[in-house]
Amino acid sequence: MMKRAAQWLVPAAVALVAVTGCGGSSGGTGQNTANNGVGGPASNGQTITLRISWWGDQTRANLTQQVIDLYEKSHPNIKIQPEFTGYSGYQQKLTTEAAGNNLPDVMQMNYGPMISQFSSQGLLDDLKPYIDSKQIDVSKIDPQLLGTGVINGQQLGIPLAENALAVLYNPDLLQKAGLSDPKPDWTWDDFIQMAETVHQKLGIWGARTLDYTFTPEYYIRQHGQHLFSQDQKALGYDDQTLADYWQINLKLIRDGAAPTIDKIQQIQGLEQEPLAQQKAAFDLRWSNQLTALSNNGKLPLKLAPLPGPDADKGMYLKPSMFFSISKTSQHKAEAADFINFFINNLDAAKILKTERGVPVSSDIREQLKSSLSPLDQETFDYIDYVSKHSSPIDPDSPPNYSQISQTLKDVDQKVLFGKETPEQGAKEFRSKAESLLK
Amino acid sequence: MLATKTDTIVPPAPGVRSRRKKNDNLTGYLFILPFVIGFIGLTLFPTAASLYLSFTDYNMLGSPHWVGIENFRQMFTQDDKYWQSVRVTVQYVFTAVPVRLVCALLIAMLLDRITAGAGFFRTVLYVPSLIGGSVAVSVMWKQLFSDKGAINALLTAVGLHPLPWLGDPHLALWTLVLLAGWQFGSPMLIFLAGLKNIPRELYEAAGVDGANAWQKFVRITLPMLTPVILFNVVMQVIQAFLAFTPSYIISNGHGDPLDGTLLYVLYLFRNAFEFFKMGYASAMAWVLLAVIALCTALIFRSSSYWVHYESESE
Structure with a gap:
């Protein structure tokens, strides 16, 4: 009996979710598009519950909750129910909710694969009407940035903050190793040489091992190519470029200037990162992670653009995340009002600071300037610099992106564990990615 | 109520008895109804649905799309990650x-x-099995085996080199094996019962x-225990095929490093909830079901x- 139960357990568990999925899709999404179209927030005294969902760590949860409290105070008829998880489980959660026809009203969405996946299934509402009726005021947002939330001609997301790739570095460690801060026009050769000097002089890592999620794409872009072709149906670079990227990483590891991949595997959480522990002087990341890695400013970290040559071609500004409204939401006007509050209210911005990135509204940025902490000032200045020294972001929206990204990770591990040469790795990634792109 | 009252006074007519029997049956069915509904x-409906889904391409957001045996073909002929997960799982089992x-x-x-405090030790030793999953x-x-965890501290203390337990593709699976070994409670209790049954x-x-x-162990204990061993082997093999939580947590949910801990069910889960290939994942589940059934059948056949049954030798 137990044996049989055990045998059925796995398919049953998988199917359980699947079955609710069937029910959900036959029920039909998008029935409610007609309700609650454009109109002012409900004011008939009834309490409305808005569900708002995001991914992030505890710091983000605390800050977002403070903004929610602030909003509830000025909107006594609205009760906000927050839902948050870490990034790794976030899309699973939303997908399951979508299958059950139970998406939250407001959802944090990521640029690229996540928002394309949800938009391709018609789960997100077009926000154009709310913009036109000024319920969401976007007049202070850079049009190009706002445009990143447009998919197939529909405004499906409102960017919340701006982000860029950055080299996070520890100026104290550089100074101890007899080095000065990196110049904006530095190159990969400078980067390698500085990292190795730090390693030799101080006996720590020079840099953290480069991460596969964004560094290869930056390297490809700075060489005038793109990860995906324009139509998103093929790869858009030479194998040699990707192989060259891996050579940089391998050289750092071989010379002891960066941790081996098995050390990287064992890092559990940002606080254990070598840079946060002062065991490395450089780390390539998203600029908004400065808050977390500097332990909220306790470690005097700074930001520099990624190494060149032609960093301008590789660098780009990224909407660090969007807020979207689900098509099935019953309270779209209220959801739109909350989004507007989130991006345009000064008190909310004072709470959020740069945790999600630099605020999108130029008014807010201007008004915050006087009260910035050194940490936020660093981020503001950096994003300002990047906005003048970068190229537009790539669309990166092939349907199987999550699997392609997984494939890049697998090959990256093989190369860094020494199971494959960079050339073999580039070839393997091409053959696997191309079959996923078809 | 009325029927029971007459029952006690006069001997029941045949018709009454059968009606009462029917009532008893109804009561019985009512009692098992919660289980039947459940x-x-x-169980039944989701299982049937997953059988259907295994022949479809289904991403949970749209509707399932019939593809015949394509999922199975892809699994067996094109997906080398699938075979990696099979290798890891076989090694694990x-x-x-x-x-x-x-x-x-x-x-x-x-x-x-042990006679003194046997109950206490039995309970204490069973605890890992209750909480181990x-x-x-x-x-x-994961903390114990991490870079600066307790295990490496012990190794260093006795003069050995610390090992990259979770970072090395070959070592990582062993941390899972050790975790499984530590949860020996339920087979232990069954063995204990078996041992008590061996005539002194x-x-x-x-x-x-x-x-x-x-000689006593090899000639008496082992042969007398074989029926219990058979039961334990069957149960544990099934459980091992289905292992999920430890590899999910210890490998950051990915089967890291280098897919060294990518157990079958973990890969199934990733297909379903990370790559949103619910049809493919359902197909994997049915293959796993078939493999487990086959293994169980083989063990029974062998x-x-x-296996030595006392009654046969009499």
Whole structure:
């Protein structure tokens, strides 16, 4: 009996979710598009519950909750129910909710694969009407940035903050190793040489091992190519470029200037990162992670653009995340009002600071300037610099992106564990990615 | 109510008796109704649905799209990650099951000797099995084996090199095997019951004939335990095939490093909830079901060669 139960357990568990999925899709999404179209927030005294969902760590949860409290105070008829998880489980959660026809009203969405996946299934509402009726005021947002939330001609997301790739570095460690801060026009050769000097002089890592999620794409872009072709149906670079990227990483590891991949595997959480522990002087990341890695400013970290040559071609500004409204939401006007509050209210911005990135509204940025902490000032200045020294972001929206990204990770591990040469790795990634792109 | 009252006064007519029987049946059915509803709604229907989905392309957001045996074809001929997960799982089953059973048998034999405080030790030793599958223990395990964790501190203390337990593709699976070995509680209890059932006279007779402890173990304990061993092997093999939580937690949910801990069910889960290939994942589940059924059948088939039943020899 137990044996049989055990045998059925796995398919049953998988199917359980699947079955609710069937029910959900036959029920039909998008029935409610007609309700609650454009109109002012409900004011008939009834309490409305808005569900708002995001991914992030505890710091983000605390800050977002403070903004929610602030909003509830000025909107006594609205009760906000927050839902948050870490990034790794976030899309699973939303997908399951979508299958059950139970998406939250407001959802944090990521640029690229996540928002394309949800938009391709018609789960997100077009926000154009709310913009036109000024319920969401976007007049202070850079049009190009706002445009990143447009998919197939529909405004499906409102960017919340701006982000860029950055080299996070520890100026104290550089100074101890007899080095000065990196110049904006530095190159990969400078980067390698500085990292190795730090390693030799101080006996720590020079840099953290480069991460596969964004560094290869930056390297490809700075060489005038793109990860995906324009139509998103093929790869858009030479194998040699990707192989060259891996050579940089391998050289750092071989010379002891960066941790081996098995050390990287064992890092559990940002606080254990070598840079946060002062065991490395450089780390390539998203600029908004400065808050977390500097332990909220306790470690005097700074930001520099990624190494060149032609960093301008590789660098780009990224909407660090969007807020979207689900098509099935019953309270779209209220959801739109909350989004507007989130991006345009000064008190909310004072709470959020740069945790999600630099605020999108130029008014807010201007008004915050006087009260910035050194940490936020660093981020503001950096994003300002990047906005003048970068190229537009790539669309990166092939349907199987999550699997392609997984494939890049697998090959990256093989190369860094020494199971494959960079050339073999580039070839393997091409053959696997191309079959996923078809 | 009325029927029962007449019952007590006059002998029941045949018709009344059958009606009462019917009533009894109805009561019985009512009692099992919650289970039946649960079985149909939560087991039978989802299972049937997953069988259907295994022949479809289904991303959970749209509607399923019939593709015939394409999922199975892709699984067997194109997906080398699938075969990697099969390799890892086979390796895991063939190591974790023996490790756990040997631990269980050794501890059971020790407990069999102890008379004072046996109940206490039994309870304490069973605790890991109760909590071992939980997320909390997996997280603790990850800490123990991390770069600067307790295990490496111990290794350093006795003058050995610390090992990259979770970072090395070959070592990482062993941390899972050790975790499985540590949860020896339920096979231990079953072994213990089996040991208690071995007649003491056999040992006494062997002792009189001059057999030593090892001979007693090999000639008496093991053969007499074979029915219990069979049961434990079957149960543990099934459990090992289905292992998920530890590899999910310890490998950051990905089967890291280098897919060294990518157990079958973990890869199934990733297909379903990370790549949103629910049809493919359902197909994987049905293949797993078939493999487990086959393994169980093979073990049972083999049992006639090695399992010793007391009644046969009489």
